[in-house]
Amino acid sequence: QSALTQPASVSGSPGQSITISCTGTSSDVGSYNLVSWYQQHPGKAPKLMIYEVSKRPSGVSNRFSGSKSGNTASLTISGLQAEDEADYYCCSYAGSSTEVFGGGTKLTVL
Amino acid sequence: QLQLQESGPGLVKPSETLSLTCTVSGGSISSSSYYWGWIRQPPGKGLEWIGSIYYSGSTYYNPSLKSRVTISVDTSKNQFSLKLSSVTAADTAVYYCARHIKALPFGYYPDYWGQGTLVTVSS
Numbered sequence: 692q693s694a695l696t697q698p699a700s701v702s703g704s705p706g707q708s709i710t711i712s713c714t715g716t717s718s719d720v721g722s723y724n725l726v727s728w729y730q731q732h733p734g735k736a737p738k739l740m741i742y743e744v745s746k747r748p749s750g751v752s753n754r755f756s757g758s759k760s761g762n763t764a765s766l767t768i769s770g771l772q773a774e775d776e777a778d779y780y781c782c783s784y785a786g787s788s789t790e791v792f793g794g795g796t797k798l799t800v801l
Numbered sequence: 802q803l804q805l806q807e808s809g810p811g812l813v814k815p816s817e818t819l820s821l822t823c824t825v826s827g828g829s830i831s832s833s834s835y836y837w838g839w840i841r842q843p844p845g846k847g848l849e850w851i852g853s854i855y856y857s858g859s860t861y862y863n864p865s866l867k868s869r870v871t872i873s874v875d876t877s878k879n880q881f882s883l884k885l886s887s888v889t890a891a892d893t894a895v896y897y898c899a900r901h902i903k904a905l906p907f908g909y910y911p912d913y914w915g916q917g918t919l920v921t922v923s924s
Contacts (some may be wrong), residue, residue: 692865694847727910729848736897736914737848745903748912761813780848784908788836788861790854 695720695781695793700783702799705760708769711796713781714762719791721762725784728757728766731795732777741766754792803827805898805915812921813892814842819885819920823898830879831856836909839872841882841894842917849894853901853909854881888922895919 696714704708713726720726726744729737739748741757744764754769764783768775781793809821820864823837830837840854855870862870871884885892896918899911 694849723908725904725910726906729911736916737911738914739910742902742912782848782850782910784904784910788909789863790838790850790860790910791854791916792840792848792850793822 692789692791695783695791697779697781697792697793697796699794700780700797700799702801703768703771704801705771705773709771710769710781710786711721711766711768711798711800712799713764713766713783713793715764715783716762718787720759720764722786724759724792725781726759726764726780728755729780730775730777730779737780746795771800773800803900804914805900805913807896807918808900809918809920811919812923813888814924815889815922816887818848819888819892819922821883821896821898821918821920822841823881823883823915825881825900827850827864827901830874830881833875834903836861836903837874837881838899838901838911840897840899840911840914841892842897843891843894851883851885851896890922893920895920 728741731737745757804826836853839851874881898915900913901909
């Protein structure tokens, strides 16, 4: 069970859109529509932003969207705001009641 | 409102056993709609799933930690617990407990997280 692969960092200016990728294998991301994304500000617990690939929990801005193609899932944030600066983690169900996380991506809003 | 609160020693000596408890309030740990799990984060690093438990007592562990991990549930106290044996400095991390929503037809994902507790392994 290897960690999912995410870029270490991404950046964008306010108002722009950015996309964070999350690459797994045919045993996790590729096999299940159970990819979720989490936002983590320094010293805080992760917050669920996207679940089941593309669904948004109540209260999460519609500027956040998710998608998946093959073994790679993606999180897109449109209309970047300063408050979006945080670490982002993907997570995938990996079968047999196990799960695996990505290494995390640091988003910098320039 | 659902709340999860981790508790336990913040300092553990090498080779000893790390023990943490997660107390759930604002919801029942016996609900068939959820699993309950432990996730950790070493300082400055990413998240690692440790394991999960269902209210019935069925457990599921990260293969890389399986030989050292035990997760248990106490439905009467609405708590679940983590024990990690033979700890080393590499086990120093913030430990989170999290509710996992059961998906259909199978699988789950974490939604609500506790605030986390830092456990340092040092003599």
